[in-house]
Amino acid sequence: MTPFELNNRLAVITGGATGIGLGIAQSFIAAGARVVLCSRSEQTLAKASQQLGPQAAYRVHDVSESGTSESLVSEIEENIAPISFLINNAGVHLKKPSVNVTREETQKVLDVHVLGALELTTSVGQRMLDRGDGSVVFIASMTSLIGLPQVVAYSAAKSAYLGMTRTLASEWGPRGVRVNAIAPGWIDSQMMRKALASDPKREEKILQRTPLGGFGQPEDIGWATLFLCSPAARFVTGVCLPVDGGASIGF
Ligand SMILES: NC(=O)c1ccc[n+]([C@@H]2O[C@H](COP(=O)([O-])OP(=O)(O)OC[C@H]3O[C@@H](n4cnc5c(N)ncnc54)[C@H](O)[C@@H]3O)[C@@H](O)[C@H]2O)c1
Numbered sequence: 346m347t348p349f350e351l352n353n354r355l356a357v358i359t360g361g362a363t364g365i366g367l368g369i370a371q372s373f374i375a376a377g378a379r380v381v382l383c384s385r386s387e388q389t390l391a392k393a394s395q396q397l398g399p400q401a402a403y404r405v406h407d408v409s410e411s412g413t414s415e416s417l418v419s420e421i422e423e424n425i426a427p428i429s430f431l432i433n434n435a436g437v438h439l440k441k442p443s444v445n446v447t448r449e450e451t452q453k454v455l456d457v458h459v460l461g462a463l464e465l466t467t468s469v470g471q472r473m474l475d476r477g478d479g480s481v482v483f484i485a486s487m488t489s490l491i492g493l494p495q496v497v498a499y500s501a502a503k504s505a506y507l508g509m510t511r512t513l514a515s516e517w518g519p520r521g522v523r524v525n526a527i528a529p530g531w532i533d534s535q536m537m538r539k540a541l542a543s544d545p546k547r548e549e550k551i552l553q554r555t556p557l558g559g560f561g562q563p564e565d566i567g568w569a570t571l572f573l574c575s576p577a578a579r580f581v582t583g584v585c586l587p588v589d590g591g592a593s594i595g596f
């Protein structure tokens with residue numbers, strides 16, 4: 346057995362039915378895990394789950410809805426299995442000049458990425474702490490590490506993941522629960538295509554500043570997330586791993 350195997354253990358992946366979340370689900374299943382995809386559209390979830398096969402299940406869940414995590418987590422643990430891995434991947438993008446961003450728009454972005462992910466993480470985390478075992482990954486962004494124009498609320502939310510990761514890692518590490526983050530660069534998904542559509546020259550600029558060239562694929566984030574959750578990363582906690590073709594190096 347290699348230290349990258351996940352041995353039928355259960356991963357909950359928010360926003361798991363599309364893009365990067367689906368790539369993470371594919372990588373986890375390839376490593377022998379079971380997955381529960383959680384997002385808002387039953388139709389999209391059912392399609393993704395069918396594509397993934399018998400190792401996948403889904404639950405309709407809006408992470409931004411306050412007070413809903415406990416019932417989701419207890420239902421999954423009662424009917425499927427204890428949750429070994431939580432991947433906070435659900436996200437919404439907001440791209441516009443910072444002076445035009447309203448408080449309400451910022452609140453919506455923070456509700457999904459920060460408040461929603463934190464509520465779910467503490468619900469799952471309490472059970473992981475009781476069992477003395479578990480691993481949490483936050484899908485942050487290159488905007489957690491470097492400046493990108495016109496994404497001020499999104500960047501605030503993704504940067505919050507760095508503090509949350511370090512705090513939870515230091516608090517939960519002694520009790521067997523690891524917490525890490527990944528900062529994806531430009532990864533080919535609906536979100537990225539939409540973000541770049543407003544500025545056709547941006548794609549060229551991005552490709553120029555990416556030493557490894559091209560855009561990443563969802564499975565690139567999948568393999569990195571798998572590493573962080575696997576026994577191979579048993580001595581890794583509190584880090585944010587960039588997976589961006591080198592774009593955040595600044596050359
Ligand atoms: N694609 C990129 O270049 C890139 C770069 C850095 C970070 N990210 C992050 O990766 C994650 C996945 O994004 P993606 O690129 O796959 O785009 P995507 O739009 O395909 O995925 C986002 C997913 O989150 C789900 N979601 C949104 N709000 C939700 C809510 N309230 N409750 C539950 N689910 C919700 C969406 O339904 C969707 O499935 C996001 O957190 C995004 O910010 C993406």
Ligand SMILES: O=C(O)C(=O)C[C@H](O)[C@H](O)CO
Nearest residue numbers: 440486488493496531537540
């Ligand atoms: O580079 C840009 O203009 C972007 O808005 C990129 C996005 O922030 C990125 O793809 C999502 O995190």
